[in-house]
Amino acid sequence: MATSTKSDPKNMDLTLRIWRQDGPSDRGHLQTYEVSDISPDMSFLEMLDVLNEQLNAKGEEPIAFDSDCREGICGMCGLMISGHAHGPEKTTTCQLHMRSFKDGDTITVEPWRADAFPIIKDLVVDRSSFDRIIQAGGFISVNTGSAPEANAAPVPKQKADRAFQSAECIGCGACVAACPNASAMLFMGAKVTHLGELPQGQPERWARVVSMVSQHDHEGFGGCTNTGACSVACPKGIPQDVISTLNKDLRTAMRQGG
Amino acid sequence: MATTTLSAPTARKTTIALKLLMAVTGAFFVLYVLLHMYGNLKVLAGQEAFDTYAHHLRTFGEPMLPYGGLLWIFRILLLGSLIGHAYAAFTLWSRAGSARKTKYAVLKTAASAQWMRWGGVAILLFVVWHLIHFTIVKPVINVDGPDAAAIKASPYTMVVASFQLWWMVLIYLLALAALGLHLAHGVFSAQQTLGFTQTPKARARAKGIGNLTAALVVVGFAIPPLSILFGLVK
Amino acid sequence: MTDLIHGVYTEGEKIADTKAPKVPVAGMWEKRKMDAALVNPANRRKLSVIIVGTGLAGGAAAATLGEAGYHVKSFCYQDSPRRAHSIAAQGGINAAKNYKEDGDSVYRLFYDTVKGGDYRSRETNVYRLAEVSANIIDQCVAQGVPFAREYGGLLDNRSFGGVQVSRTFYARGQTGQQLLIGAYQALERQVAAGTVEMFTRHEMLELIVEDGRARGIIARDLVTGEIQTHLADAVVLASGGYGNVFFLSTNAMGSNVTANWRAHRKGAYFGNPCYTQIHPTCIPVSGDHQSKLTLMSESLRNDGRIWVPKKREDCEKDPRTIPEADRDYYLERIYPAFGNLVPRDIASRQAKNMCDEGRGVGPMVGDFRRGVYLDFADAIKRLGQKAVEEKYGNLFDMYARITGENPYETPMRIYPAVHYTMGGLWVDYDLQSTIPGLFVTGEANFSDHGANRLGASALMQGLADGYFVLPNTIRDYLAKGPFPKVSEDAPAVVEARTAVEERTKRLLAIKGERSVDSFHKELGNIMWEYCGMERTEAGLLKAIDLIRGLRAEFWRNVKILGSADTLNQSLEKAGRVADFLELGELMCIDALHRAESCGGHFRAESQTEDGEALRHDDQFLYVAAWEFGDGESDPNQPGSTMGAPVLHKEDLVYEAIELKQRSYK
Numbered sequence A: 001m002a003t004s005t006k007s008d009p010k011n012m013d014l015t016l017r018i019w020r021q022d023g024p025s026d027r028g029h030l031q032t033y034e035v036s037d038i039s040p041d042m043s044f045l046e047m048l049d050v051l052n053e054q055l056n057a058k059g060e061e062p063i064a065f066d067s068d069c070r071e072g073i074c075g076m077c078g079l080m081i082s083g084h085a086h087g088p089e090k091t092t093t094c095q096l097h098m099r100s101f102k103d104g105d106t107i108t109v110e111p112w113r114a115d116a117f118p119i120i121k122d123l124v125v126d127r128s129s130f131d132r133i134i135q136a137g138g139f140i141s142v143n144t145g146s147a148p149e150a151n152a153a154p155v156p157k158q159k160a161d162r163a164f165q166s167a168e169c170i171g172c173g174a175c176v177a178a179c180p181n182a183s184a185m186l187f188m189g190a191k192v193t194h195l196g197e198l199p200q201g202q203p204e205r206w207a208r209v210v211s212m213v214s215q216h217d218h219e220g221f222g223g224c225t226n227t228g229a230c231s232v233a234c235p236k237g238i239p240q241d242v243i244s245t246l247n248k249d250l251r252t253a254m255r256q257g258g
Numbered sequence B: 001m002a003t004t005t006l007s008a009p010t011a012r013k014t015t016i017a018l019k020l021l022m023a024v025t026g027a028f029f030v031l032y033v034l035l036h037m038y039g040n041l042k043v044l045a046g047q048e049a050f051d052t053y054a055h056h057l058r059t060f061g062e063p064m065l066p067y068g069g070l071l072w073i074f075r076i077l078l079l080g081s082l083i084g085h086a087y088a089a090f091t092l093w094s095r096a097g098s099a100r101k102t103k104y105a106v107l108k109t110a111a112s113a114q115w116m117r118w119g120g121v122a123i124l125l126f127v128v129w130h131l132i133h134f135t136i137v138k139p140v141i142n143v144d145g146p147d148a149a150a151i152k153a154s155p156y157t158m159v160v161a162s163f164q165l166w167w168m169v170l171i172y173l174l175a176l177a178a179l180g181l182h183l184a185h186g187v188f189s190a191q192q193t194l195g196f197t198q199t200p201k202a203r204a205r206a207k208g209i210g211n212l213t214a215a216l217v218v219v220g221f222a223i224p225p226l227s228i229l230f231g232l233v234k
Numbered sequence C: 001m002t003d004l005i006h007g008v009y010t011e012g013e014k015i016a017d018t019k020a021p022k023v024p025v026a027g028m029w030e031k032r033k034m035d036a037a038l039v040n041p042a043n044r045r046k047l048s049v050i051i052v053g054t055g056l057a058g059g060a061a062a063a064t065l066g067e068a069g070y071h072v073k074s075f076c077y078q079d080s081p082r083r084a085h086s087i088a089a090q091g092g093i094n095a096a097k098n099y100k101e102d103g104d105s106v107y108r109l110f111y112d113t114v115k116g117g118d119y120r121s122r123e124t125n126v127y128r129l130a131e132v133s134a135n136i137i138d139q140c141v142a143q144g145v146p147f148a149r150e151y152g153g154l155l156d157n158r159s160f161g162g163v164q165v166s167r168t169f170y171a172r173g174q175t176g177q178q179l180l181i182g183a184y185q186a187l188e189r190q191v192a193a194g195t196v197e198m199f200t201r202h203e204m205l206e207l208i209v210e211d212g213r214a215r216g217i218i219a220r221d222l223v224t225g226e227i228q229t230h231l232a233d234a235v236v237l238a239s240g241g242y243g244n245v246f247f248l249s250t251n252a253m254g255s256n257v258t259a260n261w262r263a264h265r266k267g268a269y270f271g272n273p274c275y276t277q278i279h280p281t282c283i284p285v286s287g288d289h290q291s292k293l294t295l296m297s298e299s300l301r302n303d304g305r306i307w308v309p310k311k312r313e314d315c316e317k318d319p320r321t322i323p324e325a326d327r328d329y330y331l332e333r334i335y336p337a338f339g340n341l342v343p344r345d346i347a348s349r350q351a352k353n354m355c356d357e358g359r360g361v362g363p364m365v366g367d368f369r370r371g372v373y374l375d376f377a378d379a380i381k382r383l384g385q386k387a388v389e390e391k392y393g394n395l396f397d398m399y400a401r402i403t404g405e406n407p408y409e410t411p412m413r414i415y416p417a418v419h420y421t422m423g424g425l426w427v428d429y430d431l432q433s434t435i436p437g438l439f440v441t442g443e444a445n446f447s448d449h450g451a452n453r454l455g456a457s458a459l460m461q462g463l464a465d466g467y468f469v470l471p472n473t474i475r476d477y478l479a480k481g482p483f484p485k486v487s488e489d490a491p492a493v494v495e496a497r498t499a500v501e502e503r504t505k506r507l508l509a510i511k512g513e514r515s516v517d518s519f520h521k522e523l524g525n526i527m528w529e530y531c532g533m534e535r536t537e538a539g540l541l542k543a544i545d546l547i548r549g550l551r552a553e554f555w556r557n558v559k560i561l562g563s564a565d566t567l568n569q570s571l572e573k574a575g576r577v578a579d580f581l582e583l584g585e586l587m588c589i590d591a592l593h594r595a596e597s598c599g600g601h602f603r604a605e606s607q608t609e610d611g612e613a614l615r616h617d618d619q620f621l622y623v624a625a626w627e628f629g630d631g632e633s634d635p636n637q638p639g640s641t642m643g644a645p646v647l648h649k650e651d652l653v654y655e656a657i658e659l660k661q662r663s664y665k
Ligand SMILES: Cc1cc2nc3c(=O)[nH]c(=O)nc-3n(C[C@H](O)[C@H](O)[C@H](O)COP(=O)(O)OP(=O)(O)OC[C@H]3O[C@@H](n4cnc5c(N)ncnc54)[C@H](O)[C@@H]3O)c2cc1C
Pocket: C052, C053, C054, C055, C056, C057, C058, C075, C076, C077, C078, C081, C083, C084, C085, C086, C087, C088, C089, C090, C091, C092, C093, C175, C176, C202, C203, C204, C205, C238, C239, C240, C241, C250, C251, C252, C255, C256, C258, C259, C295, C419, C420, C441, C442, C443, C444, C455, C456, C457, C458, C459, C460, C462
């Protein structure tokens, strides 16, 4: 590695192997870059910003990657970092900080890989399949203005809490990225559980699960083998038990002739 | 952006339905394996107990069922389950393969899905060999000559003769290892698929049950061959 | 043409809102809804509406108009409508439900919002906002939004942002996310139903105004680079706030002013551009690499105590070793009545004052340490670590993740950051801009918050606009349609399209030396320094000069690689920064002309003896609505033709509320 002059002894020099791909039809390859003097206080994406500024200065096109809120809530960011979705910590890529790495580390950065998430460019993938799963039934049909008084239907705390926990999903796709089968069951289970725990979600409950799972399969996601890697990667800690609820709901729907 | 939504989705055609099939057939296998294990342990009680038990299996339900009737019902169910189980496993396997055609350069997540699949294949190969060994061809490897026919006639002697060979025991132990791994995850997995694990506590319990079943099966099956090998049963 | 004032702007005729019915505020909205023309359900399908933005304001409107049967085209620059910046809101949403029986009412919410806005908002709009607030909660709960609940299963409320009643509904620290997911799901339901066409990763780059009406937009497909024309009967901008003009803010990386600015250039007036909210509790900047700032919920001020060392020498010390006697709990000292809970603008400005005095803490950034302590030691002693953990655990974790420090042990450091823009396109009571057929909702309009927004009221406004207000007012406009079909090669359409194509080409052709980000950072520094928490005439004049210079350099020297026909994130940023470079100047001009202090706008020349903001109702009781002044095409900056803007004043009339000087002492 090139000898670097570090402005702070805590700073790091790193080797990055980053996936570059011009467009959907390009084959793509891993390209090696060196960055130096990286502060442990930087976020992972800020480190990539630094690299991009360097590339731009050298006349090389910057690396495309998605991010927006950069505070772990919008779900826009997402990189496979040395084999871990969103990196080694339980958080989003944008909230991963460089203090999780050591001077001299080699870091491999890849896009989410799943055929249902086609690559657009470099590290940017198309996750619109998630939107289509929601379109298939991930909602409660209520038109504006037709809602009853909010406190008319009390929700037991326990159910409210589980609904909330499931509703925390940010739709980032890390579950799919980490799943050996590229399955989106955790994402879908989270939504089915969120709506299924609430009284408002009951009328459409069985139809919802059937439509969503069918759309999921149609999009080309794999089936679930209860591996649990999704839940480990999930930055919001959505537990694997939402998949159990999803399965149970599908079974009930089947019994009802869905 | 293009939006293709499906018309008339059906629950039966989903990947989860395949999983349910796998869970139900798997659960049936577990039941069978546990019964089989219990039967095998009768080897420890001596020739008569074991042979009576084998005989019993075939006369059970008589006269309502013909000789070996229940056994045949079981066999048919087992065979059907095996076909269903394997069909679902291979369908999902190939689906998973095409769900990610470009592999990661570096991936650090659990490989348990692959373990289950190759483990299943290993068990299948073992069962084929096992049937040849004890049910269909019954080659008596340890003894030559006219004694062989006598040995074949008594399941007890057949088993004892086989497991006096160290490599035969080894084959079975390897198979048991595969089975143990398959069940440790499989029993948990079936509960998850059936929707019995909707809280963290229930999930922990299901994992416990999986590990326990696996341990029970491995130990239970391993006792007779090892006892024979080490001369505790003759 | 009148002469230039201050050498930078001219003054035009006054404007007024003509849509609010002339009845007392309490009956106004009912009357407006009654008077607004209806559209026959069978005709709705033939009417199309473009909605730019899928945040609370845009997403809710698209879903509602879709349900009603209009043909809606919805746009966002992210890969999914669910990622609009509304998702980041943490604290909560206000509504006058009075579930706590603590004396809340529509009137009180109305009053608090007007007072909080330092009497610079329009009474009529704010009253309506308070009026529909309760419906929002009903709507969201029916959609499955998991608000916090009590053990009895009913909805919980908390008090928020310096008001004396508990009217804030919340979902842990993720209220915005939950509300947005509700709107998003309603929107996706309409996509499936075929009433809404969704265009993700599309950026609006120009407004089409034909025959004096807004009739469509030009958008770039960010994936293929294709420049597309979309035509409709009406256009709604719900494109959010422009806090990113400061480079560092709590806004998402992509938040921009482009949609608004393009409409402004086409004739929509820009209301109160200088009103910016600076939030006191953000995590301080740690170095030059920083790309954005992270907000820590305001609720932390309920239990944390804010202080700085009394002596400058102590600023480098470990805070735990500084004895009580050497600490200055300055908010408690200056505002004994409200203490650490003073409104955002006041808390922010005092933090800046402390740092400017050289008593800031944390690492040196530039010449100063920019941080103050937010200390939970007392709270931990009083309530126990467990209780503190339960209340604020996720915020503490976030702080620890970002800073690498443990806030249970050492006090947190906080510093103000740009957070919200009260300014935006000027709209009337119907939320229609000065261009007929162009409606503006949510943070993108100059809004209901006057010179300062109270906590938990932006979400309320976004959803009020989206679910209840716009759908009712836009129909009055649409009832006049369908308007004559516009052809794709009508001169106005071709002109708009060519403008976008030319601009894209021009940006790529500059091939200069400096990256887009470097310009953005420099602009941000100028804005923060001179148009930030404290503004002076001299500083603003200087800033205007600096911005003009920077803009000229941008158009000569920016370096954008790659091409226009693929995903090109540098190109996207460049277009946004180009617009910020014009907006920044307008903000400074607005701040310059308003020689009073009000809400988030503090003019150093206008303060009381003890350093508090001093309003001048006699001179400034109006909304400043700026008309774009088309200038000469300057060879130095071929991309910009910004001339002197024209000020139109809308007088503010207070009938239901008496004007008072705000005091929190
Ligand atoms: C960190 C944070 C916390 C907050 N907490 C609270 C809180 O607790 N309570 C509260 O009331 N308020 C809070 N606010 C303020 C509130 O979140 C926002 O004011 C509000 O959500 C804005 O909603 P919106 O719908 O107007 O715009 P946004 O949600 O910002 O949506 C803008 C939309 O416009 C689209 N868009 C923008 N430009 C273009 C373009 N050129 N072309 C196409 N699409 C475009 C974007 O894709 C996006 O969909 C908070 C804000 C921040 C930053």
